[in-house]
Amino acid sequence: MSFDIVIIGAGPAGLCFARSLAGSGLRIALVERQDEAALVEPVDDGREIAITHHSQRLMRELGLWARLRAEEIGTLRDAMVLDGDDRDGLMFRHDEAGKPQLGWLLSNHAIRRAAYAEVMSLPEVERITGARVSSIRTGADGAEVDLGNGDALRAQLVVAADSRFSETRRAMGIAAGMHDFGKTMLVLRMQHEVPHEQVAWEWFGVGQTLALLPLHDPHTSSVVLTLHPQAMQALLALDDAALEAAMAERFQQRLGAMHVAGPRCVYPLVGVYAKRFVAERFALIGDAAVGMHPVTAHGFNFGLLGQATLARELRAAVDAGQSFWSQAPLQRYERQHRLATRPLYLATQMLAGLYTDDRRPARVLRKLALGAGARLGPFKRLVMSGLTADRGGVPAPLRRLPFRSS
Template identity: 35%
Template sequence: MDNPALANILRGMEYNSDIVIVGGGLNGPALALALARAGLRSTVIDALDEPVRKNAAFDGRAYALALASVRLLDNLGVWARVADHAQPMLEIKVSDGHAGQGPAPFFLHFDHAEIEEGPMGHMLEDRFLRRALLEAMAETPLIIQVSGDRVIAQEVGPKGVSVTLGSGKVMSARLIVGSDGRGSGTAMRAGIKRTGWGYGQTALVAAIAHERPHNGIAHQFFMPHGPLAILPLPGNQSSIVWSETDETAARFAALSDADFMEVLRPRFGDFLGDITLAGKRFTYPLSLSVANQFVAERLALIGDAAHGMHPIAGQGLNAGLRDVAALAQVLDEASHRGEDFAAEDVLARYQQWRRFDTATLAMATDLTNRLFSNDNPLLRAARDLGMGAIGALPGLRRGFIREAAGLSGDLPDLMRG
């Protein structure tokens, strides 16, 4: 190797930090904070400048944070910074039907009162969560933030890794974590391939103001071309995630705000009174994309870099945060046992923990979308009867509520009560 400094890094003779995290969106900072609790030093690298990430204005983008994710953020000291901006989700109503015709007679109704832990989750705008994570990182001495620079190369050695930035700077660590989205450069440079497919659907996302209070109720209305989720925000506002075919979504996205509202109203209904647009509109193509491996030599993937799925159950960020909690726990336990936490057998524990859960969730969202995004009369009758049966069985209904709250499965310690 021609570069002596880089050679030293890869031989493990010197490190800038213990872990270098590529991607400073939401999961990356959350992981850095979780690792800091374990006494591990992180460098978080993001291509965007910090002021751009920190000073975002209201744009209607929001997340349905499951109770388990709220617990994680609370344990990381982040929830106290955003709690006043969050809207509890007290009920979820799921129905099936056609635009303008009202819901089918059978529907699902999940009420948080059926479980002891409290609200199933909270809605929180992107701008508040992003800012809180940045502020928490800035106050944590074990975290180095690198903004406005991107990784252009990475190298792995027997005891360390290095990343080269566009600025020419070289950062070193014992482990690299890719938190850089579905098109993860970290994964591609490691030769990790992905499996997935598109749905021929695009999500139209916006914030809506309405006359009547939503009372903390989230709605999921399944229509033949895709679902419409109406998710409560603080005050008389809701976030919508409306899935349509690519062609129709492109046509609706090109409409003026006034014309867009005209096509939304019959689908939204009048149960919340008159509705108006309360922010910008966004579109996102929908697909399933799962990394064939979550780990490689001295490398791990989290969040969308590991798995991207249909937003039909609102579990994208929640799945990423579960990655965060699981990886942090595996690395912490290995470190306390005196192991090399970046060793192959240690990272295999993380992959084993998260692969099955992720595959199950991806399959469930894929099948749900395929089952509901059609107008086949036999399938429609079967799914409506199925919803009626679930609604009539309290034990099964509570199981779905706990699933929505993120309380099922092998929970990492940071997500426990």
């Protein structure tokens, strides 16, 4: 079978990319190892995704937003960062950003469901589900992708969106910088007595990092707990009643009684940044290109931005009668996406390291980072502009930080 583009992976990035190419005249195959039923009604994976203003606009343009149910959309009005036993914390207020809210919270499975429904309505996209890509070859005359079942697909271009542990990236010989933080993250929806008032918390304590993400219901939030893997194992061995008591204790009873309201989902914390995003007749998007640590809540936001950049470059090449698979549009995507993501990726690695390090120098630095200087302005403005900017990528001040570019 022959196509213009083969997309590997029907996660949020691959699906949005297929949707972004609608009407371009390109014939697309979307290959996904999960079965169609799992894509139509994805299981709850516990992830609640913080969405920036720019991402919300993209989701509206792609038709995904209209497919979300009202109760699936949480308002992220303000955010609070706490360190140790702080009672007040550093507040990030929507009004300081001149916006009605800092952002939104959406369940990852709701995003996937909405994106898959959009793609199902596209006649130019052939969905090949329950099929795993086993090998790939690209060369001057085209690309070929083998499926585990003996079938092969030919295309002018292959785009891989097959997760941060991308097998296709490895098969293409593209190296990636990986950082394993050696911690485990639990995400768990919980009901709590005290209302969240649409305020997200990020709370850095000794031996743990806690976050609270406010959902649609005023008494329901997603609790995100980062721990040493052995401490996590002990916590997960508890029954619901004991886990609820342990969580209320970790929150120092500030939310009153807490009750489990969703599945317990656990993720390893690994940051990944591909050394290259493109090769001959090949591109990486989504987590396969940039797999962020969730602490700055930018993985999907970057995935959405990257797929939009690549789709725009390919469409421009098609409109100009040029070869969309040639190096010029691919290199333009690589340049733009690296510029948009690299500084925040490095800043996130640094922050995540600082905030999960319980040795004394790191604790002092944390206090300084969240202390008087930060309250006065630049740090707050930086964080808020990342969430509320109407254009994608990192805020301008961060782009000027002296991080290495590769």
